[in-house]
Amino acid sequence: MRRHLSWISSVVVIAGLLVGACSNSGGEKTPDTPVSREANASPGVTADEIHFAAIGTKTNNPLGTCLYDCFIQGINAYFDYRNSEGGLDGRKLKLTTTIDDALAKNKEGSLQIINDNDTFATLSVPMLATGWPDLANAGIPVYSVPWYPDDMNGHDSIYASNGVECIACTRHFMAYAPKVLGDKKIATLGYGVSQSSKDCANAATDTIKLYSKETGQQVVYTNNGIAFGIPNGIGPEVSAMKNAGVEFIVSCFDINGQKTLAQELKRQGMADVPILQSNSYDLTFMKGAGDLFEGDVLGVAFRPFESNGEGNGLALFKKWMEKSGSKLTELAEYGWIAAETAYQGIKAAGPGFTQASVVKATNALTSFTAGGLVPAIDWSRQHEMPTQDDPATHGPKQECMSLLTYKGGKFEFIGGATAEKPWLCWPGTDRKWSEPVPTDFQ
Known part of the structure; x- marks a missing residue:
């Protein structure tokens, strides 16, 4: 039986493993697609395609959850949706590198992505995010799930379906x-x-x-x-x-x-x-x-499947998951949200985008909702962890x-x-x- 994690469940398991081991909502309308541009010299960007990497835990997942596969199903469903409308300014979105970190090798897999230098951004769903500092230091945008506030904290190029949250604060x-x-x-x-x-x-x-x-x-x-x-x-x-x-x-x-x-x-x-x-x-x-x-x-924390899909991205998510023959899962919706974040950031960066310009453009999104799938995120200030005494600043x-x-x-x-x-x-x-x-x- 497949089971799925949320942020609390995952951070609990992650911590246990560590001890054992030692103003944009991201709407769905797409403008008329222009002709393909020339390659812009950014890694993974050709005249016709934008290549992405995915890394996560499939083998040795201690809970037997549908983590990696379900996350990728959501990503691919989103890419299929966007590519059906011409992609992003004429470039198709493609997941060209997939790495199973087998629980203990997230750092090694992340270094492989950096050294290969043939993908533009990384979609990540690990149990242990040991490679994130390396990806961040390399300037590679990372799009993930909302379970790693400590690993996200202070990194302005790492994104999830929420900003950095304070687990120790009252709710x-x-x-x-x-x-x-x-x-x-x-x-x-x-x-x-x-x-x-x-x-x-x-x-x-x-x-x-x-x-x-x-x-x-x-x-x-x-x-x-x-x-x-x-x-x-x-x-x-x-x-x-x-x-x-x-x-x-x-x-x-x-x-x-x-x-x-x-x-x-x-x-x-x-x-x-x-x-x-x-x-x-x-x-x-x-x-x-x-x-x-x-x-x-x-x-x-995200829009439940029981919600109304009118005027938001839920109906699209359900439609394209059905087209792909995949089941609706929490992890798939997180994958869709991660892909939407990447898309909107690249789109906002404009022609000649680079990894740095996409990070800058994404961090200028002050009311990002992934098409109504998550509460509004202000990426200009939510890369730092709030505190009990000051919930507002970050x-x-x-x-x-x-x-x-x-x-x-x-x-x-x-x-x-x-x-x-x-x-x-x-x-x-x-x-x-x-x-x-x-x-x-x-």
């Missing part, structure tokens, strides 16, 4: 989700071996405490020292939560740990206690678990998350989010409590 949605369900006794859980997981669990605890006066919530159980992968089960911890009267759990586990937690909750008669998961957006996986995840809440204009619950074999919007306005957004200027505003991005 409104962590308190809003249990508020929607009327739950007030909260547990927060994280892995001890993973700093990212600990930061996430601590942020959840801090969030509940910060907004306790407005929500009436309290943290009655917290544990950020769970063994990675929960090899010995989680029975004592669930018993402690049961004794504390826990009504809602914020989990910072990977997807396998989350399933182990849900199984133990059911075994101890706590199946009705919802888990807030920032992963598991995979309907096939959820259905395969029977009623194990019934009533759980998912935080989804953070998003709005803090947004889509909340869904799993019920009866399908995902449903909750908390005021709808198919037409799938995101719940709070002002990004401060961390004061407020009710979210249902929002759409075009």
Whole structure:
């Protein structure tokens, strides 16, 4: 069974592996295509084509997730779409180099891309982003997924489906989700071996405490020292939560740990206690678990497939994924978003573009939404990590998350989010409590 990761799930696993190992929205309209230009001397650019590299983890993926293949499916679907309309100023977009980093060889693969010098940009979906500093130092634009804030931080040529995020900072949605369900006794859980997981669990605890006066919530159980992968089960911890009267759990586990937690909750008669998961957006996986995840809440940062596709890129994404014979997956949408970011940056750089000019042009996009697939990103300032005390300088204009619950074999919007306005957004200027505003991005 294929499973998929989100940013929390991935950074948790990545950290565990490291310990073990030591004003543009990107619309879809394309102008009339001019004749092909001459090659502009940039790597991977010919008179008729722009060549890209892809590197990621397929072999030795510790979770068995559809990571590399699904990401590439989204990229190729996007390139097919653009090429059907003439490409970019007459040049076809092509993925000409693909490298499986086999988990431990991302740096070696990235150095190969640099030394070969025959691709313009790199689309990257590794489990360990050890080659990113080399690609950044070489001036090669990198387009990836939103799981690596520490690796992105400070590099103005690395892009994802969000700007650099602060995992350790409070997040409104962590308190809003249990508020929607009327739950007030909260547990927060994280892995001890993973700093990212600990930061996430601590942020959840801090969030509940910060907004306790407005929500009436309290943290009655917290544990950020769970063994990675929960090899010995989680029975004592669930018993402690049961004794504390826990009504809602914020989990910072990977997807396998989350399933182990849900199984133990059911075994101890706590199946009705919802888990807030920032992963598991995979309907096939959820259905395969029977009623194990019934009533759980998912935080989804990109436009969910259940959203309305009119006026945004979701309909195009679905159309071209179907044309390619590929399934709709979270990773494929991330691949599409990565390819859209590359396209819009090259387009904005204009004739005679270079890697440096594309980075400069992309960083001038102050309201980039990948055609309405993600909340607006200001690439002029979101390459640096925000802080708890200052969310505004380098953070998003709005803090947004889509909340869904799993019920009866399908995902449903909750908390005021709808198919037409799938995101719940709070002002990004401060961390004061407020009710979210249902929002759409075009």
